[in-house]
Amino acid sequence: MEGKTVKRKRITVKQTALVITVAALCLTVLFPFWLLAVKSFKSFEQEIASPISLSFPLFFENYSVAWAYVKE
Amino acid sequence: MVKTQKRAVKETLTAFAWLILPAGLMLIFCLYPAAAAILRSFMDYAPSGSRWIWFGNFSALFNDAVFRKSLLNMLILVSGGLLTGNVATLFLAExxxxxRNRxxxxxxxxxxLIPSLVPGxxxxxxxxxxxxxxxxxxxMNRLTGLFGAPPNAWYFSERLSKASIVLTNxxxxxxxxxxxxxxxxQSIRESCLEAAELDGVTVWKRVWHIDLPLLLGQIKYFLIIGIVGGVQVFDMQLIITDGGPNYSTTVPGYLLYLKTYGYSAVGEASAIGVLLFAVTFTAMTIANKVLARAQKDAA
Known part of the structure; x- marks a missing residue:
C-alpha cells in the first residue's frame, strides 16, 4: 500500500517537472513575439527606457506610419 | 464492331485533347527551365549569343576559393539545422x-503554433x-554579459556567424x-505501450526502443525535406549577413542568386544549380536507403 503511494507521488513529481519544462520552452519560443507586440506600441524614448515591458501611454503612431506606407 | 472501335478511338482522342493543356503547361513551366539550366551550365551564356564551353563553368567554380568555402558552409549549416530542428521537435513531441494533463x-x-502565424x-x-x-x-549580449562575457557581433563576426544562423529561432x-x-x-498502438509499461520499461528505454523505431517514417520525411530545403535556402544570407563576414556564411544557393542577378553570369549560376541538384539527389538517396534499412530492421 505504502509503495503504491510513493510511486504515485513520484509520477506526480515527474509530471510537474514535465509541465514546467514545456512551459519554459513555450515561454522561450513566444518571448520574441511578445517583444514584437510590445515594441509596436512604443515611441523611441519609451523603447530606450523600457525595452521589454509594456509602457504607458501606448504609442499608436507606429501603426499610423505603417498604414501610410501600406496606402502608398 | 466497327462502330465500337470508332467510339473507342474517339474517346481516346478526346482524352488526349484534354491532356494537351496540362502536359503543355508542364513542359513549358516545369521541364523547359530545368532542361535550359542543364544546357546553359555547359555554355558561356549571353542573351545575344552563347557558345559551348562544356565543363568550363564547372572548372571555373572549383577553382574559385569562395565557392569551395561555400560548399563547406552549406554542409555545416544544413547539418546544424537538421540536428537542432529534429532533436528539438522530437523532444517537444515526446x-x-x-x-497526463490533456x-x-x-x-x-x-x-x-503561434510562431508560424508570423512571417519569416x-x-x-x-x-x-x-x-x-x-x-x-x-x-543575447546582455544575457552573456551577466556572466562577464564581452559583447559579440554575432551575425557579423566571422567566428560566430554560422553558429548565429543555426542558433536563430x-x-x-x-x-x-x-x-x-x-x-x-499517437499512432503507435496502445497495446505496445501498455505492454512496455507492464514490463516496467523506463521512459528513456521506451523512447529508444519503441518510439524512435516507430517514428522512422516521420524522421525520414523531415530528413529529406530538411536536406532539400536546407541546400536551397539563403534567406538569412540575403536579409542579414550578405554572405559575410569574409564569406563565412556564403552558401552555393546565395552565390547562384548573386551570379544570376548581380553579375549576369548565367552559365556559372546554372552550373551551381546542376551541382546542387546532384548533391541533393545523392544525399536524399543515401538518407532514403539508410533509413529504409533501419525501418526494415525495426520491423
Whole structure:
C-alpha cells in the first residue's frame, strides 16, 4: 500500500517537472513575439527606457506610419 | 464492331485533347527551365549569343576559393539545422505525448503554433535587430554579459556567424513540425505501450526502443525535406549577413542568386544549380536507403 503511494507521488513529481519544462520552452519560443507586440506600441524614448515591458501611454503612431506606407 | 472501335478511338482522342493543356503547361513551366539550366551550365551564356564551353563553368567554380568555402558552409549549416530542428521537435513531441494533463497538453499545442502565424521575414529581422543584435544592448549580449562575457557581433563576426544562423529561432520548436511527430507518436498502438509499461520499461528505454523505431517514417520525411530545403535556402544570407563576414556564411544557393542577378553570369549560376541538384539527389538517396534499412530492421 505504502509503495503504491510513493510511486504515485513520484509520477506526480515527474509530471510537474514535465509541465514546467514545456512551459519554459513555450515561454522561450513566444518571448520574441511578445517583444514584437510590445515594441509596436512604443515611441523611441519609451523603447530606450523600457525595452521589454509594456509602457504607458501606448504609442499608436507606429501603426499610423505603417498604414501610410501600406496606402502608398 | 466497327462502330465500337470508332467510339473507342474517339474517346481516346478526346482524352488526349484534354491532356494537351496540362502536359503543355508542364513542359513549358516545369521541364523547359530545368532542361535550359542543364544546357546553359555547359555554355558561356549571353542573351545575344552563347557558345559551348562544356565543363568550363564547372572548372571555373572549383577553382574559385569562395565557392569551395561555400560548399563547406552549406554542409555545416544544413547539418546544424537538421540536428537542432529534429532533436528539438522530437523532444517537444515526446513531452506533450507523455503529459497526463490533456488540457495542458492541448493548450501548449496551440501556443507552440503561434510562431508560424508570423512571417519569416519578421522573425529574421527580430533576431537580427533585437535578440542577436551586435549592439551591447542586444538581448543575447546582455544575457552573456551577466556572466562577464564581452559583447559579440554575432551575425557579423566571422567566428560566430554560422553558429548565429543555426542558433536563430532557438529553441527551434515553434511551427507545425512537432505536430507531425506527435501524430506519429499517437499512432503507435496502445497495446505496445501498455505492454512496455507492464514490463516496467523506463521512459528513456521506451523512447529508444519503441518510439524512435516507430517514428522512422516521420524522421525520414523531415530528413529529406530538411536536406532539400536546407541546400536551397539563403534567406538569412540575403536579409542579414550578405554572405559575410569574409564569406563565412556564403552558401552555393546565395552565390547562384548573386551570379544570376548581380553579375549576369548565367552559365556559372546554372552550373551551381546542376551541382546542387546532384548533391541533393545523392544525399536524399543515401538518407532514403539508410533509413529504409533501419525501418526494415525495426520491423
Amino acid at each position: 513531452c506533450l505525448f507523455n503529459m 488540457k495542458a497538453s492541448k493548450a501548449f499545442r496551440y501556443l507552440f 521575414m519578421v522573425t529574421a529581422l527580430l533576431w537580427k535587430n533585437v535578440i542577436l543584435s551586435g549592439d551591447a544592448d542586444g538581448l 532557438f529553441p527551434w520548436v515553434g511551427g507545425i513540425s512537432f505536430l507531425i511527430y506527435l501524430a506519429g507518436l
